[in-house]
């Protein structure tokens with residue numbers, strides 16, 4: 001092995017430098033995933049117990065070392081259970097950024113073409129109409145996962161997308177209006193679906209359960225969620241746990257295009273984007 005330089009008895013080579021850079025990137029991603037969530041406090045709690053374990057072991061306190069040692073023994077299992085949403089997000093992040101994820105890599109170029117055929121107009125017109133009448137709505141756009149688990153929590157529909165059908169579903173007197181609608185493969189797959197509610201403590205109080213459910217699902221999947229607030233009639237789009245609020249119809253089209261098809265179109269009203277976007 002070729003050593004570049006040495007600090008005392010430590011000899012540093014390219015492998016060590018790459019190792020340190022990878023650990024730094026890993027810790028940074030971990031920090032980004034955990035900030036603002038209750039998981040950060042749990043992580044700090046576990047870290048404190050581990051540090052205490054190291055101290056009592058070094059001090060030779062045998063009884064406490066055994067007790068804390070038992071605790072640390074199940075620590076990995078406990079961490080997997082406690083950090084399940086964060087681990088899923090982390091693995092999703094890795095999966096999304098690796099080249100293995102690209103459709104072309106697998107020869108599935110048709111999948112992308114198919115998803116590009118999704119017409120956004122019914123959603124934009126339905127959202128505008130629902131917002132005008134202060135009727136709440138929750139529409140999930142599935143991306144890499146079909147969200148079967150969540151679709152099965154509601155009523156399966158598998159219908160052609162239309163503005164009229166969306167309006168009928170979210171009509172306050174409709175038996176299907178409660179919960180979320182899931183869109184996958186250019187079809188309305190299901191309605192009345194239950195989504196996981198986010199536990200992020202930084203979500204403003206002005207956001208009710210509907211927004212929390214949208215944020216919750218996008219924290220653990222790469223889906224995009226459209227929310228129409230019943231209280232304010234405002235339209236929001238949620239991705240990766242971040243809510244972009246108070247969108248006009250034009251903003252909604254640009255953002256949906258950008259989030260669903262990765263287009264680089266500039267928003268119709270670019271300056272308004274920052275203030276209305278709420279990162280939670």
Ligand SMILES: Nc1ncnc2c1ncn2[C@@H]1O[C@H](COP(=O)(O)OP(=O)(O)OP(=O)(O)O)[C@@H](O)[C@H]1O
Nearest residue numbers: 136178179180193194195208209210213229230231
């Ligand atoms: N976990 C969930 N999954 C799917 N839908 C949900 C979930 N939680 C709430 N909702 C939907 O949101 C509706 C309203 O919830 P809530 O009254 O808490 O929100 P809100 O404060 O009125 O929010 P907003 O003003 O943004 O509409 C519920 O009736 C239900 O249809």
